[in-house]
Amino acid sequence: MDLIDCKILTHLQENARISVSELSKLLALSRPSTAERLVRLQEKGIIDAFTARISLPAIGREIMLIIQVSALKVSLQEFEEMIQQEEAIIECHRVTGEVSYFLKAAVHDMNTMRMLIDRLIPFGTINTSTVLTSPVPYRILTP
Structure with missing residues:
Protein backbone atom coordinates (compact mmCIF):
# COMPACT_ATOMS: atom_id res chain seq x y z
CA MET A 1 0.00 0.00 0.00
CA ASP A 2 1.16 3.47 -0.81
CA LEU A 3 0.00 6.99 -0.02
CA ILE A 4 -2.62 6.92 -2.80
CA ASP A 5 -4.15 3.73 -1.38
CA CYS A 6 -4.27 5.39 2.04
CA LYS A 7 -6.05 8.41 0.54
CA ILE A 8 -8.55 6.10 -1.17
CA LEU A 9 -9.29 4.43 2.17
CA THR A 10 -9.75 7.80 3.88
CA HIS A 11 -12.15 9.10 1.22
CA LEU A 12 -14.16 5.87 1.23
CA GLN A 13 -14.51 5.94 5.01
CA GLU A 14 -15.74 9.52 4.81
CA ASN A 15 -18.20 8.66 2.02
CA ALA A 16 -18.51 5.07 0.76
CA ARG A 17 -20.87 6.27 -2.00
CA ILE A 18 -18.24 8.42 -3.68
CA SER A 19 -18.06 7.63 -7.39
CA VAL A 20 -14.89 6.43 -9.06
CA SER A 21 -14.95 9.66 -11.11
CA GLU A 22 -15.08 11.86 -8.00
CA LEU A 23 -12.44 9.77 -6.28
CA SER A 24 -10.13 9.94 -9.29
CA LYS A 25 -10.46 13.76 -9.36
CA LEU A 26 -9.60 14.02 -5.66
CA LEU A 27 -6.56 11.80 -6.19
CA ALA A 28 -5.50 13.40 -9.51
CA LEU A 29 -5.46 9.89 -10.96
CA SER A 30 -7.17 8.40 -14.01
CA ARG A 31 -10.50 6.61 -13.52
CA PRO A 32 -9.12 3.25 -14.71
CA SER A 33 -6.17 3.49 -12.30
CA THR A 34 -8.49 4.44 -9.45
CA ALA A 35 -10.88 1.59 -10.27
CA GLU A 36 -7.97 -0.86 -10.46
CA ARG A 37 -6.71 0.24 -7.06
CA LEU A 38 -10.20 -0.18 -5.58
CA VAL A 39 -10.44 -3.72 -6.92
CA ARG A 40 -6.96 -4.54 -5.59
CA LEU A 41 -7.85 -3.22 -2.12
CA GLN A 42 -10.97 -5.41 -2.14
CA GLU A 43 -9.12 -8.49 -3.38
CA LYS A 44 -6.50 -8.08 -0.66
CA GLY A 45 -9.28 -7.90 1.93
CA ILE A 46 -8.28 -4.40 3.02
CA ILE A 47 -11.71 -3.13 2.01
CA ASP A 48 -13.98 -5.57 3.75
CA ALA A 49 -17.37 -4.08 2.84
CA PHE A 50 -19.17 -0.92 1.81
CA THR A 51 -21.77 0.02 4.41
CA ALA A 52 -23.84 2.87 5.79
CA ARG A 53 -23.55 4.25 9.32
CA ILE A 54 -27.02 4.58 10.78
CA SER A 55 -27.95 7.22 13.35
CA LEU A 56 -29.27 5.21 16.30
Missing part, protein backbone atom coordinates in the same frame (compact mmCIF):
# COMPACT_ATOMS: atom_id res chain seq x y z
CA PRO A 57 -31.45 8.05 17.69
CA ALA A 58 -32.94 8.60 14.22
CA ILE A 59 -34.28 5.03 14.25
CA GLY A 60 -35.58 5.28 17.80
CA ARG A 61 -32.69 3.64 19.63
CA GLU A 62 -32.06 6.46 22.07
CA ILE A 63 -30.12 4.50 24.71
CA MET A 64 -26.73 2.92 24.07
CA LEU A 65 -25.29 0.45 26.55
CA ILE A 66 -21.97 -1.22 27.20
CA ILE A 67 -22.59 -4.57 28.86
CA GLN A 68 -19.90 -6.65 30.50
CA VAL A 69 -20.59 -10.37 30.79
CA SER A 70 -18.48 -12.47 33.14
CA ALA A 71 -18.78 -15.79 35.00
CA LEU A 72 -20.64 -17.46 32.15
CA LYS A 73 -23.15 -20.10 33.27
CA VAL A 74 -23.40 -21.66 29.80
CA SER A 75 -20.95 -22.70 27.09
CA LEU A 76 -19.31 -20.04 24.93
CA GLN A 77 -21.09 -21.48 21.91
CA GLU A 78 -24.51 -21.30 23.56
CA PHE A 79 -23.92 -17.72 24.69
CA GLU A 80 -22.68 -16.60 21.26
CA GLU A 81 -25.62 -18.25 19.50
CA MET A 82 -28.04 -16.41 21.79
CA ILE A 83 -26.25 -13.06 21.32
CA GLN A 84 -26.35 -13.40 17.52
CA GLN A 85 -30.15 -13.64 17.72
CA GLU A 86 -30.51 -10.64 20.07
CA GLU A 87 -31.51 -7.65 17.90
CA ALA A 88 -30.54 -5.03 20.50
CA ILE A 89 -26.89 -6.18 20.51
CA ILE A 90 -25.01 -4.28 17.83
CA GLU A 91 -21.48 -5.45 18.74
CA CYS A 92 -20.09 -8.38 20.70
CA HIS A 93 -16.43 -8.86 21.60
CA ARG A 94 -14.94 -11.85 23.43
CA VAL A 95 -12.05 -10.51 25.50
CA THR A 96 -9.32 -11.60 27.87
CA GLY A 97 -9.34 -10.88 31.60
CA GLU A 98 -12.04 -11.19 34.24
CA VAL A 99 -14.78 -10.11 31.83
CA SER A 100 -15.58 -12.65 29.09
CA TYR A 101 -17.52 -10.39 26.72
CA PHE A 102 -18.13 -6.73 26.04
CA LEU A 103 -21.44 -6.08 24.32
CA LYS A 104 -22.64 -2.85 22.76
CA ALA A 105 -26.41 -2.54 22.64
CA ALA A 106 -28.85 0.10 21.46
CA VAL A 107 -32.40 0.13 22.80
CA HIS A 108 -35.53 2.27 22.51
CA ASP A 109 -36.18 3.04 26.15
CA MET A 110 -35.57 2.03 29.76
CA ASN A 111 -38.17 -0.74 29.64
CA THR A 112 -36.47 -2.29 26.59
CA MET A 113 -33.15 -2.01 28.43
CA ARG A 114 -34.59 -3.79 31.45
CA MET A 115 -35.99 -6.60 29.29
CA LEU A 116 -32.62 -7.05 27.55
CA ILE A 117 -30.80 -7.26 30.87
CA ASP A 118 -33.39 -9.73 32.15
CA ARG A 119 -32.75 -11.93 29.10
CA LEU A 120 -28.98 -11.81 29.70
CA ILE A 121 -28.98 -12.55 33.46
CA PRO A 122 -29.40 -16.35 33.07
CA PHE A 123 -26.18 -16.49 31.03
CA GLY A 124 -23.73 -14.98 33.52
CA THR A 125 -22.88 -11.99 35.67
CA ILE A 126 -24.03 -8.80 33.93
CA ASN A 127 -22.64 -5.30 34.50
CA THR A 128 -24.32 -2.59 32.44
CA SER A 129 -23.20 0.98 31.75
CA THR A 130 -25.28 3.55 29.90
CA VAL A 131 -23.36 5.63 27.36
CA LEU A 132 -23.72 9.35 28.11
CA THR A 133 -21.67 10.70 25.18
CA SER A 134 -19.31 9.31 22.57
CA PRO A 135 -16.36 11.65 22.04
CA VAL A 136 -15.00 9.25 19.39
CA PRO A 137 -18.04 7.56 17.81
CA TYR A 138 -16.10 6.51 14.73
CA ARG A 139 -12.50 6.90 13.65
CA ILE A 140 -11.19 6.85 10.09
CA LEU A 141 -8.36 4.31 9.90
CA THR A 142 -5.34 4.16 7.62
CA PRO A 143 -2.35 1.83 7.72
Whole structure:
Protein backbone atom coordinates (compact mmCIF):
# COMPACT_ATOMS: atom_id res chain seq x y z
CA MET A 1 0.00 0.00 0.00
CA ASP A 2 1.16 3.47 -0.81
CA LEU A 3 0.00 6.99 -0.02
CA ILE A 4 -2.62 6.92 -2.80
CA ASP A 5 -4.15 3.73 -1.38
CA CYS A 6 -4.27 5.39 2.04
CA LYS A 7 -6.05 8.41 0.54
CA ILE A 8 -8.55 6.10 -1.17
CA LEU A 9 -9.29 4.43 2.17
CA THR A 10 -9.75 7.80 3.88
CA HIS A 11 -12.15 9.10 1.22
CA LEU A 12 -14.16 5.87 1.23
CA GLN A 13 -14.51 5.94 5.01
CA GLU A 14 -15.74 9.52 4.81
CA ASN A 15 -18.20 8.66 2.02
CA ALA A 16 -18.51 5.07 0.76
CA ARG A 17 -20.87 6.27 -2.00
CA ILE A 18 -18.24 8.42 -3.68
CA SER A 19 -18.06 7.63 -7.39
CA VAL A 20 -14.89 6.43 -9.06
CA SER A 21 -14.95 9.66 -11.11
CA GLU A 22 -15.08 11.86 -8.00
CA LEU A 23 -12.44 9.77 -6.28
CA SER A 24 -10.13 9.94 -9.29
CA LYS A 25 -10.46 13.76 -9.36
CA LEU A 26 -9.60 14.02 -5.66
CA LEU A 27 -6.56 11.80 -6.19
CA ALA A 28 -5.50 13.40 -9.51
CA LEU A 29 -5.46 9.89 -10.96
CA SER A 30 -7.17 8.40 -14.01
CA ARG A 31 -10.50 6.61 -13.52
CA PRO A 32 -9.12 3.25 -14.71
CA SER A 33 -6.17 3.49 -12.30
CA THR A 34 -8.49 4.44 -9.45
CA ALA A 35 -10.88 1.59 -10.27
CA GLU A 36 -7.97 -0.86 -10.46
CA ARG A 37 -6.71 0.24 -7.06
CA LEU A 38 -10.20 -0.18 -5.58
CA VAL A 39 -10.44 -3.72 -6.92
CA ARG A 40 -6.96 -4.54 -5.59
CA LEU A 41 -7.85 -3.22 -2.12
CA GLN A 42 -10.97 -5.41 -2.14
CA GLU A 43 -9.12 -8.49 -3.38
CA LYS A 44 -6.50 -8.08 -0.66
CA GLY A 45 -9.28 -7.90 1.93
CA ILE A 46 -8.28 -4.40 3.02
CA ILE A 47 -11.71 -3.13 2.01
CA ASP A 48 -13.98 -5.57 3.75
CA ALA A 49 -17.37 -4.08 2.84
CA PHE A 50 -19.17 -0.92 1.81
CA THR A 51 -21.77 0.02 4.41
CA ALA A 52 -23.84 2.87 5.79
CA ARG A 53 -23.55 4.25 9.32
CA ILE A 54 -27.02 4.58 10.78
CA SER A 55 -27.95 7.22 13.35
CA LEU A 56 -29.27 5.21 16.30
CA PRO A 57 -31.45 8.05 17.69
CA ALA A 58 -32.94 8.60 14.22
CA ILE A 59 -34.28 5.03 14.25
CA GLY A 60 -35.58 5.28 17.80
CA ARG A 61 -32.69 3.64 19.63
CA GLU A 62 -32.06 6.46 22.07
CA ILE A 63 -30.12 4.50 24.71
CA MET A 64 -26.73 2.92 24.07
CA LEU A 65 -25.29 0.45 26.55
CA ILE A 66 -21.97 -1.22 27.20
CA ILE A 67 -22.59 -4.57 28.86
CA GLN A 68 -19.90 -6.65 30.50
CA VAL A 69 -20.59 -10.37 30.79
CA SER A 70 -18.48 -12.47 33.14
CA ALA A 71 -18.78 -15.79 35.00
CA LEU A 72 -20.64 -17.46 32.15
CA LYS A 73 -23.15 -20.10 33.27
CA VAL A 74 -23.40 -21.66 29.80
CA SER A 75 -20.95 -22.70 27.09
CA LEU A 76 -19.31 -20.04 24.93
CA GLN A 77 -21.09 -21.48 21.91
CA GLU A 78 -24.51 -21.30 23.56
CA PHE A 79 -23.92 -17.72 24.69
CA GLU A 80 -22.68 -16.60 21.26
CA GLU A 81 -25.62 -18.25 19.50
CA MET A 82 -28.04 -16.41 21.79
CA ILE A 83 -26.25 -13.06 21.32
CA GLN A 84 -26.35 -13.40 17.52
CA GLN A 85 -30.15 -13.64 17.72
CA GLU A 86 -30.51 -10.64 20.07
CA GLU A 87 -31.51 -7.65 17.90
CA ALA A 88 -30.54 -5.03 20.50
CA ILE A 89 -26.89 -6.18 20.51
CA ILE A 90 -25.01 -4.28 17.83
CA GLU A 91 -21.48 -5.45 18.74
CA CYS A 92 -20.09 -8.38 20.70
CA HIS A 93 -16.43 -8.86 21.60
CA ARG A 94 -14.94 -11.85 23.43
CA VAL A 95 -12.05 -10.51 25.50
CA THR A 96 -9.32 -11.60 27.87
CA GLY A 97 -9.34 -10.88 31.60
CA GLU A 98 -12.04 -11.19 34.24
CA VAL A 99 -14.78 -10.11 31.83
CA SER A 100 -15.58 -12.65 29.09
CA TYR A 101 -17.52 -10.39 26.72
CA PHE A 102 -18.13 -6.73 26.04
CA LEU A 103 -21.44 -6.08 24.32
CA LYS A 104 -22.64 -2.85 22.76
CA ALA A 105 -26.41 -2.54 22.64
CA ALA A 106 -28.85 0.10 21.46
CA VAL A 107 -32.40 0.13 22.80
CA HIS A 108 -35.53 2.27 22.51
CA ASP A 109 -36.18 3.04 26.15
CA MET A 110 -35.57 2.03 29.76
CA ASN A 111 -38.17 -0.74 29.64
CA THR A 112 -36.47 -2.29 26.59
CA MET A 113 -33.15 -2.01 28.43
CA ARG A 114 -34.59 -3.79 31.45
CA MET A 115 -35.99 -6.60 29.29
CA LEU A 116 -32.62 -7.05 27.55
CA ILE A 117 -30.80 -7.26 30.87
CA ASP A 118 -33.39 -9.73 32.15
CA ARG A 119 -32.75 -11.93 29.10
CA LEU A 120 -28.98 -11.81 29.70
CA ILE A 121 -28.98 -12.55 33.46
CA PRO A 122 -29.40 -16.35 33.07
CA PHE A 123 -26.18 -16.49 31.03
CA GLY A 124 -23.73 -14.98 33.52
CA THR A 125 -22.88 -11.99 35.67
CA ILE A 126 -24.03 -8.80 33.93
CA ASN A 127 -22.64 -5.30 34.50
CA THR A 128 -24.32 -2.59 32.44
CA SER A 129 -23.20 0.98 31.75
CA THR A 130 -25.28 3.55 29.90
CA VAL A 131 -23.36 5.63 27.36
CA LEU A 132 -23.72 9.35 28.11
CA THR A 133 -21.67 10.70 25.18
CA SER A 134 -19.31 9.31 22.57
CA PRO A 135 -16.36 11.65 22.04
CA VAL A 136 -15.00 9.25 19.39
CA PRO A 137 -18.04 7.56 17.81
CA TYR A 138 -16.10 6.51 14.73
CA ARG A 139 -12.50 6.90 13.65
CA ILE A 140 -11.19 6.85 10.09
CA LEU A 141 -8.36 4.31 9.90
CA THR A 142 -5.34 4.16 7.62
CA PRO A 143 -2.35 1.83 7.72
